[in-house]
Amino acid sequence: MQVAFFSTKSYDRTFFDRFNNGHSFTYFENKLDHRSVALASDHDAVCVFVNDVLDQPILEALAKSGIRLIALRCAGYNNVDLDAAKRLGIGVVRVPAYSPHAVAEHAVALILTLNRKTHKAYNRVREGNFSLERLEGFDLYGKTVGVVGTGKIGEVFAGILQGFGCRVLAYDPYPNAALESRGIAYVEKDTLLAQSDILSLHCPLTPETHHFIDEAALQKLKPGMMLINTSRGALIDTHAVVKALKDQRVGYLGIDVYEQEADFFFQDLSDSIIHDDLLMRLLTFPNVLITSHQGFFTEEALTQIAQITLANLSACEQGKYLDENTIVKPA
Ligand code: NAD
Numbered sequence: 001m002q003v004a005f006f007s008t009k010s011y012d013r014t015f016f017d018r019f020n021n022g023h024s025f026t027y028f029e030n031k032l033d034h035r036s037v038a039l040a041s042d043h044d045a046v047c048v049f050v051n052d053v054l055d056q057p058i059l060e061a062l063a064k065s066g067i068r069l070i071a072l073r074c075a076g077y078n079n080v081d082l083d084a085a086k087r088l089g090i091g092v093v094r095v096p097a098y099s100p101h102a103v104a105e106h107a108v109a110l111i112l113t114l115n116r117k118t119h120k121a122y123n124r125v126r127e128g129n130f131s132l133e134r135l136e137g138f139d140l141y142g143k144t145v146g147v148v149g150t151g152k153i154g155e156v157f158a159g160i161l162q163g164f165g166c167r168v169l170a171y172d173p174y175p176n177a178a179l180e181s182r183g184i185a186y187v188e189k190d191t192l193l194a195q196s197d198i199l200s201l202h203c204p205l206t207p208e209t210h211h212f213i214d215e216a217a218l219q220k221l222k223p224g225m226m227l228i229n230t231s232r233g234a235l236i237d238t239h240a241v242v243k244a245l246k247d248q249r250v251g252y253l254g255i256d257v258y259e260q261e262a263d264f265f266f267q268d269l270s271d272s273i274i275h276d277d278l279l280m281r282l283l284t285f286p287n288v289l290i291t292s293h294q295g296f297f298t299e300e301a302l303t304q305i306a307q308i309t310l311a312n313l314s315a316c317e318q319g320k321y322l323d324e325n326t327i328v329k330p331a
Contacts, residue, residue: 002023002026003047004040005025005027006028006031007032007048016309023314031051034057044066044317045068048073049074050074051262052079059080062088068091069091069093071093071312077092086330090328091316093312093316098296100155101156105156106294111198111226114226140164140165141165143197144198145199146198149202149203150172150202153230154200157202158179170192171192193222194221196225200229201229209235212235213241215237221249225252226250227253227254229254231257233257245288252288254288256290258290264279264292266292
């Protein structure tokens with residue numbers, strides 16, 4: 001297959017070239033949007049990532065230029081208009097699971113860093129400041145951790161936190177029996193909000209979960225709690241969370257994803273003026289830690305992303321869509 005890759009970074013080229021099994025790749029650094037969509041002509045498929053735009057006009061332009069397949073090299077597909085893809089006869093495949101450990105462990109890294117302030121200690125000690133003032137944390141042991149979404153990543157995350165000796169509570173419309181058998185109780189959303197010392201989001205972004213943490217939810221949180229989001233930015237109403245940080249209802253915020261991340265994440269903008277005042281406001285809080293969507297970024301995950309995407313391309317080329325990876329199969 002002739003595949004146009006969008007939003008490509010050096011690591012994409014490294015891993016996809018390493019495992020390529022006979023397809024022809026064109027790597028574009030541009031994000032897929034209305035300006036770059038013309039680059040896809042003369043290809044059979046596009047390979048895209050989390051912040052590429054696949055709305056109806058772009059899908060129509062892709063269909064017009066002969067694109068038959070969208071291969072997402074990620075799990076989430078909230079950026080694709082699936083109805084439009086179906087109507088236009090474009091297949092959509094993804095990588096539903098690639099090292100859930102990568103993302104779950106990153107969520108734990110955010111928790112430990114916010115709690116024990118290792119990022120601050122690292123800088124202090126390097127500058128000859130050996131003071132412990134303001135580095136105090138808390139024991140994770142015995143704390144209540146709420147997990148929203150107990151699929152592949154949430155399950156691994158819950159297991160790690162149980163290993164720390166935490167009491168783990170869960171919220172998911174489809175309870176996971178494996179977790180229940182390990183003593184994890186499913187509770188209503190309000191109970192989870194009220195009881196969690198740490199709340200970690202691991203559900204997909206859907207119309208139902210959009211702003212799952214909004215002003216009303218923030219009012220119900222345990223004062224001073226820690227909120228972690230490694231899932232999708234729009235699960236949290238960022239304006240509301242800034243207010244909650246200001247009046248200390250939220251004591252710590254760790255996010256690997258941000259509602260407007262598409263304009264910034266994955267790019268080096270260190271010499272640029274950032275015009276997003278909300279992002280800049282978040283960065284002024286001493287108890288906020290932001291990483292730029294790096295939860296997936298481990299060697300194991302990158303290997304699996306490349307291998308599964310390549311298997312998807314090969315299968316689709318032969319008209320054999322792999323059921324577990326297929327979101328839209330053209331009629
Ligand atoms: P999954 O499909 O295995 O699990 C998602 C779980 O969320 C399911 O159990 C589902 O029942 C539950 N869910 C659905 N609607 C819900 C709701 N309204 N309330 C609570 N739970 C709900 O997915 P996964 O592999 O565990 O991934 C979870 C999310 O992590 C993905 O959707 C993606 O957005 C995000 N992700 C982030 C990164 C990163 O690099 N930061 C990488 C991969 C995935």
